[in-house]
Each structure stands twice: as structure tokens, then as C-alpha cells.
Amino acid sequence: MSLIELHYDVPGDDFSRAGEASGNVKAQLKKLGFDPALIRNVVIALYEGEINMVIHANGGTIDVSIDPDCIRMVLADHGPGIADVELAMQAGYSTAPDNVRALGFGAGMGLPNIKKYTDDMRIDTKLGEGTTMYLRVDVK
Amino acid sequence: MASKDFFHSVRLDEEKCKGCINCIKRCPTGAIRVRRGKAYIISERCIDCGECIRICPNHAKYAERYSFNEILDYKYRVALPAPTLYGQFNNLDNVNYVLTALLRLGFDDVFEVSAGAELVSDATRLYLERSDIVRPVISSACPAIVRLIRVRFPNLIPNVLDLNAPMEEAARLARARAQKKTGLAPENIGVFFLTPCTAKISAIKQPICNEKSAVSGVFGIKDIYPVLLAQMEKLTRDEVEKLADSGFAGVRWASSGGESAALKDDRYLAADGIENVIQVLEELENEKLNDLDFIELNACSGGCVGGPLTVENPYVAKARLQRLRKYLPESCNRLAGAEIPREMRWETPLEPVDILKLDKDIRRAMEKMQRLNEIEKLLPGLDCGTCGAPSCRDLAEDIVRGKGAIEDCVFFTRDTADGSGCIPIPAPFRKSGEAKEKGDSRD
Known part of the structure; x- marks a missing residue:
């Protein structure tokens, strides 16, 4: 059990609300006095994950556990699942539909960025059932 | 502190x-x-x-208002009109009307802030050519924005342009001109800024990146407006002196986007209105705006024309400034060399002011946050403000900081008091091991 546990429901298909969860986590991390670089890493990874849920999975849930030595995030959805995780991890690969790309999203940088800004990233995914992503950012 | x-x-x-x-x-x-x-x-x-x-x-x-008699403390007095002033008058086609009227009010000279703005634009262009700067560069012309960044976005401090605002630059040059002309000592020269806003008053009375402002005093535009207008109405066309020495490039700084337009670089963003500005800074912090060179931010809607000490509606004022364009040259002031003069830059770097942290110790901050989250659950979530804090969450934060009490919440007090008016101590306030109070069976 972490000292602070936060839970968010991410609505699907509403871009105007994407970023609410990561924005709220940012505000709390600032109040806790974490290093700005760590906050940036957490928020960028979380925002990418949040956007992925909106674009691909019709929403989902985010759980964030905050400890003095690390931040853990679990992003779970009941979306279509990822067919080829390795391919999805490649920069520039995207399955986002055109209407989403027209909004400036879907550049195929979501998962690679999440990996870049986290210390650990694990993906459990099953086609037709959904994806759960486990992320950890360590306090350096 | x-x-x-x-x-x-x-x-x-x-x-x-x-x-x-x-x-x-x-x-x-x-x-x-x-x-x-x-x-x-x-x-x-x-x-x-x-x-x-x-x-x-x-x-x-x-x-804060200052008596106009303050100008009498100085042997030589210079007025520094913000370009916003020109947007306050109907059918103005010649800024010299405003400037001449200022002399009639008792000033010995006028120095347009828009002239200082043209030099700051020049210096900013030079700054943007450097390869060792953090991009995008955030304008430092609006003092409320600089103060906002140091309290709410301290990690964006490296992006902030370390140049004095046009008002300060104009004051410095006005002083130099006055000294050269009169030979008076600096303390006998009074330089007075005519301000559209409160933030500039603070920037003068207590600058944050300079030891002292070159401005001696300040008057709100709305306070000087009636007497100035009266003087302008008395002026005949041939009494108007040719005093203006700035172009549209400097004057348009008064409205949002004007500072950016002078940079001749398309990779800019100009946001105005404090809520919009905060959103932009959040995005910048999340590295979403890395393809920009420059970010112009104004706390007031519309830019300085929307300042709280102005007379006219900001969009009307902007339209009037727009109309001045055809009567004004493009720009009148350029820097002499290809280097930014040292006097145009801040004396000391911008320092963060830490107001966010719940505690210096991260573990203790986390305990406070945990309590804060628990207290928030006890509050109704109406954000009614009746307790005196802006939201239920703010009250919860005040409580963990020792600056508030849960009884401040009228709903909590109404719903938890027993027949005799006693309020049981809720769980987040009990010391560990302390027994529950009688009648508190809800948790």
C-alpha cells in the first residue's frame, strides 16, 4: 500500500478531456515537492497513455501510486488490444484512424515516448479484451 | 522570507x-x-x-494610488506613456495631441514606452539568434506573467527572456536624455510611468530582477485620463508639438500579438487572459510546444489594452490603435550594434518562489497530502466558497497547512453537529489510538 493512491476514469472519444488525469497528477506531484524532471517524465508518459486510451480503447482507468522513491502507474482499458506490441513500440508506427491524425495525434510516438520517459514499462494485452500497461518512474 | x-x-x-x-x-x-x-x-x-x-x-x-503632486518633488519631470494610453481616445489620428497635453499637465518631457519597446524587439531578435538559449523563449514584458512563472511554473524559468521590459528601457533612456539636457543629478529627475495595470506598479515599487527601477513614480491611466482629456480638448492644431518618436511596431505592443509581430518570426504563440496563459504554460511544461521560438503572454485579455487601470474596452482600444497605423512610421528606434547592451538585461536572474510544496520533507509532504485527500472526502464538494477558501480542496489544503479548520465548512458543521451542537472529531483529525467520539458511527 502506497502512501498516496490516485484513481481516474478516462472517458473515451472526448479529446477535450484528455489530459485531465495527467494534469491532476502533475498538480499533486508539485505540491509534494518532487523534482521537476521527474514530474515531467511522469506527466509526459501518463499523458501519452491517456491519449492512447481515448484514441484506441474508448477510455479506461488510471491508477497512480506515489511513494517517496518511485511513482507507479497502471493504465487499464477494455479496448481492442495490441496485435503486435513490438511493432507498436517502433517510432512512427500507428494504427490511428485518419480523423484522429487530423487532430494532430497518431504520429506513432505514443508507446516509444512512454518507454523513453519511464524506468520500467510492461504491457499485458489480449486481442479483443484490452490492454493494461504498468509504468514506473524512479526518483533519482 | x-x-x-x-x-x-x-x-x-x-x-x-x-x-x-x-x-x-x-x-x-x-x-x-x-x-x-x-x-x-x-x-x-x-x-x-x-x-x-x-x-x-x-x-x-x-x-495603490499616488498623488499627482509627487511630480513636484523633482526639478525635471518626464512622463512615460504606455502605448495603451493612445487607445483610450476617440478619433485620435496624431499621438502628439496626447504627448503635448502631457507637457501641459506639468511634465517637462515625454518619452514614449513604445520607443523602448522597439529597442526591446531588436534585442529580442538578437537573443533569438543565439544557439545557447532554452526555447521557446517566454516574453518577460508582462510582470504578472513573470511573477506567475516564479510561483507556479518554476521549471520554466530558464525559458524566460532576461531583458528589461519596455517601460524600464524607456525610463533608462529618458533619464539619460534628461541628464544630458539639464545636467541635473539623477535624484532631481522624476520619471513617471502612466500604467494600464497593477502589475507594473509592483514592478516599479519592487522590481524582482533589478535592484531598483529607473521609474520614480506611477499613475494609473484611468486616474490621469480626465485631466489629460481636458488638456487635449483645449489644444489647437498648431499648438501641437512634434514629440512622437516611435512607430507602429512599438505602439502595437499594447495589444496581444504586437510584441510577436515585431520579431518577424512566424514560429510564435501569443496568448492573453490569465486562464489561457496558464493552459499554455501547462502545455509548455509538458513539452508540447517545442516547435516554437517565442511565446508572448499577457495576463490581461487582449493584452495591455485590457489592463485593470484602463478606461476603454480592450477591443475598442485595439481597434483605435489599429487605426493609428496609417499615421505612424513602421519603426523609429534600432539598437546601434549587433550586441544586446548590458543595461538592457536583468541585473540578477529570476529566482523561484516556493509556494506549492506542502512540506520541505517529501515523506511529510506525502502524509499531509494523504490527510488532505481524506479531509476532502469529508467536505461536500460544492466549492461554494462560504468557508473563505476558493474550493473544498483548497480548504482541505489550508487545514493540513494549519491555516483553516473543518468547522469553517458550514455544511460539515450543519450535518455533523449533534443535538447539543457538538461536532465529533472526524478520523483525519484524530491522533492515532484516540477513541472515536460518542455518536460518530459513520466510519
């Missing part, structure tokens, strides 16, 4: 304050609390944006 670090131009008239919640709700940094029926400013959080002045229905919040 010493209290001298927080001079504020925004003041409260306790007589007029009814203790309503308009200002606490509007404040962008959560700096106001109603205590014992009056709206007090938490000094270290206030950025002097003037939003509370604008919204107060009882006119209880006001800007």
Missing part, C-alpha cells in the same frame, strides 16, 4: 469589503481567503494581476 520581498499594489478597503466570494474564486493563484468577513491576500502567492480589482462588485479591491 522577508516581507519586503512581497510589495503588492493591490489593496483592500476593509470598509467596502462584504466578504463575498467573487475575488477568491477569480484569483489565478489561489491567493485570497475570506477571514472574519474580509478578503485577505496571501502575500507570497499574489502576482498583482489585478483580476480581483476587476471582479470586485463592491470596489473594495483597488490599486
Whole structure:
């Protein structure tokens, strides 16, 4: 059990609300006095994950556990699942539909960025059932 | 921190304050609390944006005002009109009307802030050519924005342009000109800024990146407007002196986007209105705006023309400035060399002011946050402001900081008091091991 546990429901298909969860986590991390670089890493990874849920999975849930030595995030959805995780991890690969790309999203940088800004990233995914992503950012 | 670090131009008239919640709700940094029926400013959080002045229905919040007689303390007096001033008058086609009228009011000289702005634009262009800077560069012309960044976005401090604002540059040059002309000592030369806003008053009375401002005093545009207008109406066409020495490039700084337009670089963003500005800074912090060179931010809607000490509606003022374009040259002031003069830059770097952290120790901060989250659950979530804090979450934060009590919440008090009016101690307030009070069976 972490000292602070936060839970968010991410609505699907509403871009105007994407970023609410990561924005709220940012505000709390600032109040806790974490290093700005760590906050940036957490928020960028979380925002990418949040956007992925909106674009691909019709929403989902985010759980964030905050400890003095690390931040853990679990992003779970009941979306279509990822067919080829390795391919999805490649920069520039995207399955986002055109209407989403027209909004400036879907550049195929979501998962690679999440990996870049986290210390650990694990993906459990099953086609037709959904994806759960486990992320950890360590306090350096 | 010493209290001298927080001079504020925004003041409260306790007589007029009814203790309503308009200002606490509007404040962008959560700096106001109603205590014992009056709206007090938490000094270290206030950025002097003037939003509370604008919204107060009882006119209880006001800007510090200075007597016009102050100019008599100086042998030689120079007026520094902000370009916003030109947008306050109907059918103005010649800014020399305004400038000549200023001389009639008792000033010996005028120096347009728009002239200083043209030089700052030049210096900014030089700054943007450097390869060792953090991009995008954030404008430092609006003092409320600089103060906002140091309290709410300290990690963006490296992006902030370390140049003096046009007002300061104009004051420096006005002083040099006066000294050369009169031979007077600096203390005998008074330089007075005609300001559209409260934030500039604070920037003069207590600069944050310079030891001292070159400006001696300040008058709100709305305060000088009636006497100035009276002088302008008396002027005949041939009495008007040719005093203007700036172009449209400097004058258009008064409205949002004007500073950016002068840079001749398309990779810019200009945002105005404090809420929009905060959103842009959040995005910038999340590295979403890395393809930009320059970010112009103004706390007031429309830019300086929307300042709380102006007379005219910001969009009307902007339209009037737009109309001046055809009567003005493009620009009149350029830097002499290809280097930014040292005097145009801040003397000391911008330092963060830490108001966010719940505690210096991260573990203790986390315990406080845990309590804060628990207390928040006890509150109704109406954000009614009746307790004096802007939202239920803010009250919860005040409580863990030792600055508030849960009984301040009228709903909590109404719903938890027993027949005799006693309020049981809720769980987050009990010391560990302390027994539950009688009648508290809800948790």
C-alpha cells in the first residue's frame, strides 16, 4: 500500500478531456515537492497513455501510486488490444484512424515516448479484451 | 522570507469589503481567503494581476494610488506613456495631441514606452539568434506573467527572456536624455510611468530582477485620463508639438500579438487572459510546444489594452490603435550594434518562489497530502466558497497547512453537529489510538 493512491476514469472519444488525469497528477506531484524532471517524465508518459486510451480503447482507468522513491502507474482499458506490441513500440508506427491524425495525434510516438520517459514499462494485452500497461518512474 | 520581498499594489478597503466570494474564486493563484468577513491576500502567492480589482462588485479591491503632486518633488519631470494610453481616445489620428497635453499637465518631457519597446524587439531578435538559449523563449514584458512563472511554473524559468521590459528601457533612456539636457543629478529627475495595470506598479515599487527601477513614480491611466482629456480638448492644431518618436511596431505592443509581430518570426504563440496563459504554460511544461521560438503572454485579455487601470474596452482600444497605423512610421528606434547592451538585461536572474510544496520533507509532504485527500472526502464538494477558501480542496489544503479548520465548512458543521451542537472529531483529525467520539458511527 502506497502512501498516496490516485484513481481516474478516462472517458473515451472526448479529446477535450484528455489530459485531465495527467494534469491532476502533475498538480499533486508539485505540491509534494518532487523534482521537476521527474514530474515531467511522469506527466509526459501518463499523458501519452491517456491519449492512447481515448484514441484506441474508448477510455479506461488510471491508477497512480506515489511513494517517496518511485511513482507507479497502471493504465487499464477494455479496448481492442495490441496485435503486435513490438511493432507498436517502433517510432512512427500507428494504427490511428485518419480523423484522429487530423487532430494532430497518431504520429506513432505514443508507446516509444512512454518507454523513453519511464524506468520500467510492461504491457499485458489480449486481442479483443484490452490492454493494461504498468509504468514506473524512479526518483533519482 | 522577508516581507519586503512581497510589495503588492493591490489593496483592500476593509470598509467596502462584504466578504463575498467573487475575488477568491477569480484569483489565478489561489491567493485570497475570506477571514472574519474580509478578503485577505496571501502575500507570497499574489502576482498583482489585478483580476480581483476587476471582479470586485463592491470596489473594495483597488490599486495603490499616488498623488499627482509627487511630480513636484523633482526639478525635471518626464512622463512615460504606455502605448495603451493612445487607445483610450476617440478619433485620435496624431499621438502628439496626447504627448503635448502631457507637457501641459506639468511634465517637462515625454518619452514614449513604445520607443523602448522597439529597442526591446531588436534585442529580442538578437537573443533569438543565439544557439545557447532554452526555447521557446517566454516574453518577460508582462510582470504578472513573470511573477506567475516564479510561483507556479518554476521549471520554466530558464525559458524566460532576461531583458528589461519596455517601460524600464524607456525610463533608462529618458533619464539619460534628461541628464544630458539639464545636467541635473539623477535624484532631481522624476520619471513617471502612466500604467494600464497593477502589475507594473509592483514592478516599479519592487522590481524582482533589478535592484531598483529607473521609474520614480506611477499613475494609473484611468486616474490621469480626465485631466489629460481636458488638456487635449483645449489644444489647437498648431499648438501641437512634434514629440512622437516611435512607430507602429512599438505602439502595437499594447495589444496581444504586437510584441510577436515585431520579431518577424512566424514560429510564435501569443496568448492573453490569465486562464489561457496558464493552459499554455501547462502545455509548455509538458513539452508540447517545442516547435516554437517565442511565446508572448499577457495576463490581461487582449493584452495591455485590457489592463485593470484602463478606461476603454480592450477591443475598442485595439481597434483605435489599429487605426493609428496609417499615421505612424513602421519603426523609429534600432539598437546601434549587433550586441544586446548590458543595461538592457536583468541585473540578477529570476529566482523561484516556493509556494506549492506542502512540506520541505517529501515523506511529510506525502502524509499531509494523504490527510488532505481524506479531509476532502469529508467536505461536500460544492466549492461554494462560504468557508473563505476558493474550493473544498483548497480548504482541505489550508487545514493540513494549519491555516483553516473543518468547522469553517458550514455544511460539515450543519450535518455533523449533534443535538447539543457538538461536532465529533472526524478520523483525519484524530491522533492515532484516540477513541472515536460518542455518536460518530459513520466510519
